[in-house]
Amino acid sequence: MQPAVVKVGMIRRADTVAQIAQLLRQHKPRHIIYDPVIVSSQNEMLMAQEVVHEVRRSLLPLCSLVLMKRADAERLTQTAINTAADLNQAVKSLLAEGCQSVLLQGSHMATQSLTDVFATAKDSEPTFLPSLFGEGEVGTRHGLSGSLSAAIATFVNGGNAIFEAVVNARNYIAQLQPQHTGIIGRSGELFNEFTHEITQHHRTNSDVKFYADKLNVSARYLAQVTRRITGKAPKAIIDEYLTHEIEQQLAFTPKTVQEIAYAYGFRSQAHLAKFFKNINGLAPSEFRKEILLNKQQK
Structure with missing residues (x-):
């Protein structure tokens, strides 16, 4: 039985990335949801540069959706994200790697509220969404990103389009958080x-x-x-x-x-x-x- 949707999480070895990419190309699932973890909540590197390189080379071009926190996106694109222009450029850079869509989480830039940004390779402009994170929580809510990506994969498997799955998954995760x-x-x-x-x-x-x-x-x-x-x-x-x-x-x-x-x-x-x-x-x-x-x- 061939999987229709595959979710990929943290990978810490370049050869493992290459093997996973090879299997994904072989089995050709309809959708691949990738939630890389490059930087820990203590700002420690969890992924060596050679692994990042292999992710960019072999895995990102296969992905239907890549979810990234701001710190991870900065490390992968090797660009600081401090302004709206930086944010837009980071999204474009990620899409240029070959993935079909990107959800960049927890970008606190120009407004007083945290913002998530969703964009696809086909859209001329991104879509802005209120962040699931509260003030001071970006990158610190353990497991939230993994739960979100798993929920997105579940909704996609149920027939949702990618953006519809993102919205439904965000609503589901918000319901699980007591303060919501x-x-x-x-x-x-x-x-x-x-x-x-x-x-x-x-x-x-x-x-x-x-x-x-x-x-x-x-x-x-x-x-x-x-x-x-x-x-x-x-x-x-x-x-x-x-x-x-x-x-x-x-x-x-x-x-x-x-x-x-x-x-x-x-x-x-x-x-x-x-x-x-x-x-x-x-x-x-x-x-x-x-x-x-x-x-x-x-």
Whole structure:
């Protein structure tokens, strides 16, 4: 029986990397999910340079998705990641190695929130996602990355496309972390389904009733669930996610405010500016200027 999906974890010998790559080429699984561990949480090198070289040569070109923490990406690309430009270049460098998609985790750059970045070789721009890590936890939450990659592989094996699997796996891992929900059962499942629907439809729908209808529940019941789990109303969760996405566009892309407004379903630039300022306290242009100023000061 040929495996449809294979997950590869930490490998510490170059000859082992070569053997694994040979077997993968021989058996040709539909998807290969690779979660390399190059640097420990104590910033110790776990992978010798010859192993890194073999990974780049023989393994990365076979991968459907490569998950990397920022420190690992810095070592593999041999480039420091301190700015948005560094981040974009690191993603491009990883994709240039031949893998089909990349999930770069825990990049704390231009905004006040940690950010994960997903990109594919076919996309012109990356997708930004709120990090699963909390402040100060990047690289320290033992096993989180391995659990995430295993969950992604499971969802892919169940028929999900790669990005869909990433979203579903992130929601699953978030449910396992006590500080996110603390509740299991139907309420936790409904909450995760709700957040998944937001990732799929936030560009076109911000109405709570739309999401309640998608989940086959009343808006009132959805509100009871979200308040029980997060203390927030559904509308607040939708708006926070949308605001975070817009922040990433302002921080990491050259798009004009008007282009961002239309891309996220706003009637006009003024409509976006009013929405953004009500939540963020700054107009989009002011937020972008503050980001640029912070970069210059660094």
